[in-house]
Amino acid sequence: MKMNIPAVEAWRDLEQAISQTDQNRQLTIFILAKGSAYLTSSSSFIDVHDLGVDATPPLDESGRPIYVLKNVTGIDLKVQAVLATQAIAINAVVEARHRIERGDLRHFAFVCAHATHRSVGCAVLLASFVYHKAAIVFSTPRTESAARDKGMIAIT
Numbered sequence: 617m618k619m620n621i622p623a624v625e626a627w628r629d630l631e632q633a634i635s636q637t638d639q640n641r642q643l644t645i646f647i648l649a650k651g652s653a654y655l656t657s658s659s660s661f662i663d664v665h666d667l668g669v670d671a672t673p674p675l676d677e678s679g680r681p682i683y684v685l686k687n688v689t690g691i692d693l694k695v696q697a698v699l700a701t702q703a704i705a706i707n708a709v710v711e712a713r714h715r716i717e718r719g720d721l722r723h724f725a726f727v728c729a730h731a732t733h734r735s736v737g738c739a740v741l742l743a744s745f746v747y748h749k750a751a752i753v754f755s756t757p758r759t760e761s762a763a764r765d766k767g768m769i770a771i772t
Contacts, residue, residue, distance in 0.1 A: 617674070617697045626706035633713050634746055643716065643750040645739045646725040647759065654725075660715055661725035662708050664734045669705045671695055671733035689762040690736025699737040709742050716747075731755045 619627070648654055650665060671690070673681035683694045690696065699705040708726075716724050726735035726742075736759055743750040752768070754760045763769045 617701045619701045620703070622703035623701050623706060626703040626710065627700075630706055630710050630713075630745065633710050637713060637717060637746055639746065639748055641716070641747055641749070642722060643747045644723050644753060645743060645747075645750050646723065646753045647731045647735045647739050647755050648725050648727045649731040649755065650727055650729055652727070652731075652755070655727065659725060660719060660721055660723065661727050662712055662715075662738075663727040664705065664708050664738055665728040667704050667708055669699065669702060669708060669728070669734045669738070671698055671737065673698065685733065688733070689759050690733045690738070690740060691759065691762045691766055691768065695733055696737045696740060699734065699741065705734075705738060705741070708738055709746070712738070712742055713746050732759055 646654070648661070650663065655661060671685065673683045673685065673694070676682050683692065688695050690699070712724055712726070715721065726738045728735040736754070739752050743752055754763050760769065
């Protein structure tokens with residue numbers, strides 16, 4: 617994947633934000649679909665669908681998509697790579713970090729249409745790069761299964 621200048625700048629902004637972050641914060645990141653009953657006016661969330669984050673796969677050298685959406689989730693590295701090249705997605709991660717730190721939050725959510733690709737990918741990016749001890753709560757059987765297959769679900 618190649619990044620354009622705005623995406624590189626967004627990653628620089630994230631790097632700067634990380635340096636001012638309590639990376640050991642006890643945080644739970646929820647992944648929710650639009651219209652979820654768990655979303656209220658007081659919920660702390662970012663709707664990546666409304667922002668225009670896109671998980672559409674780019675084409676490889678032979679003109680084929682690098683993945684088929686029905687076969688992947690935001691847990692897959694290829695989907696995360698597509699998101700990571702979009703300034704809008706990284707800016708969403710930076711904004712999530714700002715809201716969490718400003719509000720001293722313990723819970724935060726990413727929202728998209730089906731809680732499968734974009735919101736999952738942004739949640740994984742936030743946990744991977746910013747909040748290393750965060751727990752992610754998947755809200756669909758498909759993402760729960762994908763997380764289990766990747767060793768992300770711990771039974772305690």
